Amino acid sequence: MRRPTSGIWRRGAAIAVTAVCVAYAPIAMTELWPYASPGAPAFGEWVMSRTVSPRYVADALATRVGPYRHSLVPMIVHSVLGGLLMLLGPAQLLTAARRRTRVHRVLGVVFAVTVYASMTGAGLYLARTAPEDAFSGPAFWIVLTTLLVGTVLSVTFGIMGAVGGFPDLHQRWMLLCYGFLLTAPLLRLEWGGLPWLLPGLSMEEINHVAIMHLGSVVTFGALIASRTLDRRTKVDGVSGSWAPLPVLAAAHLAGAAALAWIVSSYLDFGPAGRRLLLGYLLPYAVTYAVMAVSARRAGRQGRGWAREEWRLHLTALCLAPVLSAGATPVFERTLGVDHPTALSAGVAVGCGVLATAATAVVSLRVMYARELRKRSTAAPAAAPTSRVSSPAS
Template sequence: MAQKEASMRFWGGLGNMLSLGFILSIVVAMGLSGWIALQEGTHRFMLPFTTENAVQRITDAVSVARAEPTLERLSGVSDELWALSLFSTAKRFTDSKLMEQGIYYATMPKSNQVAIAVHVLFSVFCVMFGGLQFWPAFRKRFMKVHRGIGAIYIATVPVAVVAALCYMALTPPHHIYDHLVAWVALWIFGVLALVSITMAIRALKARRIFEHQAWMALSFGCLLVAPLLRLDWALLVPFFPDIDQETLNLVTMGLMLPEVLLIVYGLVLVNRQYARPMKQRAAAAMADLGAALYLRSMPLIYGIAAALLAFNVMFYVVGHGMSSIEVASALVPAALIMREQSVLMAHPMIAAGFAVACGLAFPAAALTLKQCLSRADEAAGASRGATSLLTPWLALAAGISSCFLGWRMGLAPHNVWLSGGTMYTVNGLVIAGFGALLLMARSNRKQALMKESLVFLLCLLPFPALFFLTLQIVSWLHLPADYIAAGQGFVLPAGASGSLLFVAIIHVVYGQATREHN
């Protein structure tokens, strides 16, 4: 007994340290990002309004920086690029299309300039101080400051988001550095930010503080898309020093969706850890409705599971990924298709293991979640059944094999393979992570956390099918040739492969684990 208590104290202390480290890293990183955004907003984006020859000034600054790529020269173009160059070299950015993007900011229509300037200036406060709102110790000690920051946050975020959406409406995707995939993502996250703030206010008025915190975490996460993109450019350089900025940008776009939503989930987990557990809190109406719909849809879910298994076998055992689908050749560079095919052919057992593990983990997770949601099964100890033990191990196998295949695919400079194996690696890591979390929750008999992990797995495991389905849909859109050349025919479906994570985050907001702080 004493040994068990000591173990619990150890893991509890480790959890507290990790939580504090996570929150402080968010606070510091976003604080620095906000400060840099303030410099950009008051200098770069105000230049067209304060200087008559803004276009000439920025054009000359770009020419000087490219002729002599130093930190000092680059600071004349952008404070943001100067800061990013501290992690790599100025030449990485002077050789990139970010220079042309800077010139476009000075030459674009006045309405676009007003929209982006308003967006940047109004979002500075949210980014700089928003992270403090999720620091439990700060909130508890400085509640008045917390409420003051929250009031300003709620007043400024809608203005910043609406300004960003106006800019997106006025700007064609090819005039955005991150192109079509960013244009689509920014619309989604922008609308979601407005919805989540509205829902957070409603939850606060109803005194559902646990829901309020979760919705605010989602709203804050939606605002992190642009800062995280820049941070990823800096943080990934040491891992891929030979990859140019344009290729690295495609990699970061592949990371963006799961990264943002996992940060949201992390913020919710941290705040749960410091809250008093509530065992008798009634379920939200939305949670009851979701559970009822899920249980009634089990025949359909099992049908989807059978289709996913057949799909995986067809594309990864019988076939070889994208080379098995005709539309891929029109949207994806031949070099990337051949690279994926060569990796799958070189490792047939791992490819087959990935296909089967993914295909079997989905129905196993679906059945385990059904058992957890059924009161009769719950009373009988559904969390200790054989299926509940098999599910996390299948998820771990699927995640690890996916990581292996993605890592073997690798990256190549100059967009030869676009984002390469990023889709497999990122989704694999997240699947393996939630498989491990499910295993831990099962061993600790944490039913609420088990349900949450299972929902994440059900949203992640179909990623190969979602990728190929979106690839087919994109082929019907008849993208312009320059969009396809920029890699959008592949990067957009790759990003969409994790789109069901939005469903998992809604479960986090309304689920038992958030409601009862477990």
């Protein structure tokens, strides 16, 4: 039985996300205007200058003139449409909650087309910009590229879920897609908030801390939203677990070994490494604790489907450091970056990539269950009927 406060919590979370999105929309839409027309209003710069300091903003944007101007049109398309997506997302959640099916479908088409168009603009910018010329360097370029791919994949799988008659999977993928989009306003909040916790850092250094956890935060938020909206205790055709205790134990051991290597590496980088490590470990620990407790609680309450989904995502979270450790030498060799940069890039993308993989496994779990139901239903109809021959006359 759900506690009465759960409904209040859901409404509060929805209101908070909507407020952030609506407030960020005009900031996103005007962010690139000064590069096209010097002196044009940019609400984001205005707010950040008063939240932190004008020098903080000026130093950050001084190196952006060249990289932005040679891809100005794609970037403006990306930012303006990104602002529109901030408004379409809450509208989609509202129409789904109110069961306005026709409006939801129309807005869904607009949302998907806008995502593709906006990500095309971002892709053109990234293709024209060398990793070392990106804002905050190669690690940030890798994170932006990963976010672009994740956003496009998630909206595509969301469309496939709707067309294929899997509304639950459609919901999961679209929430994940919007989670990736929310990295933009959340990063701006960190630009304004982290200087109070870490005074003296530049915006570039703030970016390095932020990417340590933004991917895990938004994908975890999408999972929380999915589990909150999915109240089923079981799914027909789902039995057993694709993440049994031996698999979960092996994932924990591999993850612990990789995490120990990551911690040791960052401790060798001095104060900056310890700062990045804290930015990674604290959200990771909170996410792990919530997933582990939720999976155990669901098991005790007999909610088998919730337990299975929590365990699949927990397994993926444990394996995220393994991916990060494995990606580090790949980034070093393919992009020619130093070890600290490659490690930060690997850590930054690990949780987001594995959360996307876990959502794909959950989708396969549901589709496999449907196939089992179809086969069990069709089996009796396909069974041969006995034929009784009449006696010879």
